[in-house]
Amino acid sequence: MSRTKVVVTGLGASTPLGGDVASTWSALLAGESGVSTLPWDNLDTLPVKFAAQAAVEPADSGVLAKPRLRRMDRSQQFALIAAIEAMKDAGYGYGEEGGLTVDPDRLGVVVSSGIGGLHSALDNYDVYREKGWRRVSPFTVPMLMPNGSAAHVGLEFNATAGIHALVSACASSAEAIGYGIDMIRSGRADVVIAGGTEACIHPLQMASFGAMRAMSTRNDAPELASRPYDKARDGFVLGEGSAILILESEEFARARGAKINAIASGVGYSADGYDMVQPPEDGSGQAKAMQRCLKDAGLEPSQIVHVNAHGTSTPAGDVAELNGIKLALGEQAHKVSITATKSMTGHLLGGAGALESLITILSLREGLVPAVVNLENLDDAVDLDIVHGEPRKLPDGPAAALNNSFGFGGHNVTVAFERAL
């Protein structure tokens, strides 16, 4: 029996570049930066004074009313806004507008967050300390729990096939997409709302990532701070937002005449077994995820034309990943175009895998790969084809691409997509 093929029928996003997919994509092609100085009055106390904040505040999106928003963590707000866009994009009805629906028992949700409701947790701790436990919001627990976003999305669309929230730091939402693919392949669902979200631009995170010396400290020029593969890169830039894909079995999608953005061909996982926060220099653990992904997808390295890299702009991480790509793809590594879109979006942590999968899908669909920005002097250790300057046109016809996501803890996840022809 042939395995169920999974396709992507809908896309939704709220990112530092735009409040939806269309605005995010046009900003990516234009090479815009979503990074800016934070509007805080305590910047003097922080090592890093900038981040990639969402382009559109959830309250300004017009999608969710204020009473809904006040019982949701910021990360959950982004996720639900993106999920609604994605379901509408896939042709499903929403809210009072009515329209096409999915049998709840055939609809699943996998929405991840790497950190969870950090703002809600800390804000309510402040309330507790200042005013006592009775003033703590009764919604604090559902707002801070890492599965809260998945639960909100599941409740909104009445998804009863199962609601899941896999957590693996910055690989979380790539893993969510992988799990969504598996739900459909195993017959548990026909449609899965899959993706990730994050909203933890909070002084604690600026301090704690700062304490790790993991973030760029280019405080005098924030928009130039995220610069993967550049000689002067000095760490990642924290971002926030969400991206959601609608995954469906090909049979189900074709039967309803759905628009197919791409084929979600497969996923590969590995763990470094090496260190909590550093990959081995040779990228061997990451290579395993890429190789396992190719095997799962039934793809040969020669079919891969493009890689959307994890590329966070850290001195060690960027080069290790390129080494991993060489190990996994062999000669083909020198023929694929590679981009690192965190140069514009910042690093959405648990939302990154989904956002970059979404960008990979658009790159295949539109035949254009957004360029890495701020790449002025290529690191001497880089000998692969990094797209910079302007977007790169991809060849017409059959094409496959990989999206890499790696997380603290040594998690490596690669997702493969193929162009829908």
Add this chain to the structure above:
Amino acid sequence: MAEVSEQTILAGLGEIVEEIVGVPAADVTPEKNFIDDLDIDSLSMVEIAVAAQDKFEVEIPDDELKNLRTVQDVIDYVQGLAAKA
């Protein structure tokens, strides 16, 4: 505390309910049941009770909360406390 009129409590409660769950204040009328008529869930009810305590400067013990099923129940409860004070 001084006596509070039914109208004042009703208006105050309407503001709270609109702010917390988005039900228009005008819909918050005495006969309405919070759960069945106004579609307010248990956690929101806790939030409304805390806001009402602040607004009307009364104490609503957790044990009492389950008895406050309708808008009129809250009005009576707040006025009852005021009368005792």
